[in-house]
Amino acid sequence: MIIEKVVANIADMDKAEIEKRHIEKVYLESALLVKRIQRVKTDHGHEIGIRLKEQRDLLAGDILFMDEKNLIMIDVLADDLIVISPRSLHEMGTIAHQLGNRHLPAQFEESEMLVQYDYLVEELLQELQIPYKREDRKVRQAFRHIGHSHGE
Known part of the structure; x- marks a missing residue:
């Protein structure tokens, strides 16, 4: 899967919308949030390519993928x-x-x-x-x- 845009940020979503989905997380060091192109792995072992078209940094809580059942989001390591x-x-x-x-x-x-x-x-x-x-x-x-x- 190649991600070209951030869907939303979890902080801006309704709690009920979040709770009805299975959440996978991509854990990144804060220094990697500035990279628009990178290969990452979710906490469930799924590999994802990130190639953002827009000029922006990633933020903690950014949602990379979302459908009716699943959500993949960015989390930041301490x-x-x-x-x-x-x-x-x-x-x-x-x-x-x-x-x-x-x-x-x-x-x-x-x-x-x-x-x-x-x-x-x-x-x-x-x-x-x-x-x-x-x-x-x-x-x-x-x-x-x-x-x-x-x-x-």
Whole structure:
């Protein structure tokens, strides 16, 4: 089976519509969510080719296939993350500036800043005395670097 478009996202579906279907999952590392062309395997052992026609990243919960009885969706494996919990706008600005200088991609969930684990970032947070914890957590989308160069 070759998948060329995402049908929907499970977060946007009615609970009753989901429950009447058998669900298979494709587990991906968050870094693979940016790949439009890849070969994957479901948790039931079925091989699927993904060749998305539209220019978009995959997201956790994206439905690759759905009929009256079955549904195949994307799920994301947990990443090793640093979860930063600044106590003030000043701390948020300080760490955001420091991470931006290192071109590290970040994600935000409520009042937390998420970055992929890096021992240098951990040392920086300790030095700046900004609260953080290291944990394995699923993210909904890939950590994406924003293209930028300092020179022309």
